[in-house]
Amino acid sequence: xxxxxxxxxxxxxxxxxxxxxxxxxxxxxxxxxxxxxxxxxxxxxxxxxxxxxxxxxxxxxxxxxxxxxxxxxxxxxxxxxxxxxxxxxxxxxxxxxxxxxxxxxxxxxxxxxxxxxxxxxxxxxxxxxxxxxxxxxxxxxxxxxxxxxxxxxxxxxxxxxxxxxxxxxxxxxxxxxxxxxxxxxxxxxxxxxxxxxxxxxxxxxxxxxxxxxxxxxxxxxxxxxxxxxxxxxxxxxxxxxxxxxxxxxxxxxxxxxxxxxxxxxxxxxxxxxxx
Numbered sequence: 001x002x003x004x005x006x007x008x009x010x011x012x013x014x015x016x017x018x019x020x021x022x023x024x025x026x027x028x029x030x031x032x033x034x035x036x037x038x039x040x041x042x043x044x045x046x047x048x049x050x051x052x053x054x055x056x057x058x059x060x061x062x063x064x065x066x067x068x069x070x071x072x073x074x075x076x077x078x079x080x081x082x083x084x085x086x087x088x089x090x091x092x093x094x095x096x097x098x099x100x101x102x103x104x105x106x107x108x109x110x111x112x113x114x115x116x117x118x119x120x121x122x123x124x125x126x127x128x129x130x131x132x133x134x135x136x137x138x139x140x141x142x143x144x145x146x147x148x149x150x151x152x153x154x155x156x157x158x159x160x161x162x163x164x165x166x167x168x169x170x171x172x173x174x175x176x177x178x179x180x181x182x183x184x185x186x187x188x189x190x191x192x193x194x195x196x197x198x199x200x201x202x203x204x205x206x207x208x209x210x211x212x213x214x215x216x217x218x219x220x221x222x223x224x225x226x227x228x229x230x231x232x233x234x235x236x237x238x239x240x241x242x243x244x245x246x247x248x249x250x251x252x253x254x255x256x257x258x259x260x261x262x263x264x265x266x267x268x269x270x271x272x273x274x275x
Contacts, residue, residue, distance in 0.1 A: 069112030128153020173205030183216035209234030219258030
């Protein structure tokens with residue numbers, strides 16, 4: 001299993017842990033297991049005590065069976081996967097509308113079937129840690145139903161770590177006036193450290209909020225909104241969508257990586273600079 005992950009690339013940390021600390025991933029009673037390996041780019045950016053890291057990895061280890069991706073995709077939405085993290089479970093939530101990938105806790109499995117062994121062990125790769133599942137009742141937290149942890153993790157793993165860090169710091173301020181969001185569009189600029197500098201006049205919530213729309217727009221939908229202004233999560237701030245041939249620009253900033261990450265409640269587009 002470790003060799004298979006190393007061959008895929010990007011999962012060296014999990015490969016090493018499987019070899020030196022297999023007890024993290026296996027219950028010891030011979031149960032068949034499905035491991036969701038977190039990409040190195042996201043896992044290396046997590047700063048938590050070893051005990052919490054162990055709990056996180058065990059939450060990403062299902063002991064309900066060794067499921068290939070096709071079998072997971074065939075499970076009905078709401079199907080729960082018991083994990084090694086006590087009473088916490090993962091939830092199959094369907095398929096990504098654009099890629100067709102199976103979604104767990106509303107996040108796509110980005111690297112399915114990296115390792116399959118005799119119905120005893122299946123390993124799939126994911127770009128970032130799974131967000132927590134939605135509560136069964138209507139009691140939604142202050143962060144609403146948007147998997148912000150998944151967004152931030154995906155931003156980090158896709159090369160936008162400085163924007164991810166700034167968004168993480170600004171998130172509570174952004175959500176003060178937007179607690180009932182159903183979906184969002186995130187425009188991710190590169191090299192964003194200076195955007196969130198204390199020398200900037202705008203508060204971090206405004207800086208980050210300008211780059212987020214309160215609705216999910218794929219690149220195709222944005223192209224159809226050319227010459228239209230759309231509101232953002234920054235109060236009083238809007239963005240102008242422009243189309244030049246098939247090139248999409250937002251406030252004259254080019255969209256360089258459309259649909260970089262697509263999820264049922266959010267989409268991330270990479271852009272060439274900040275707004």
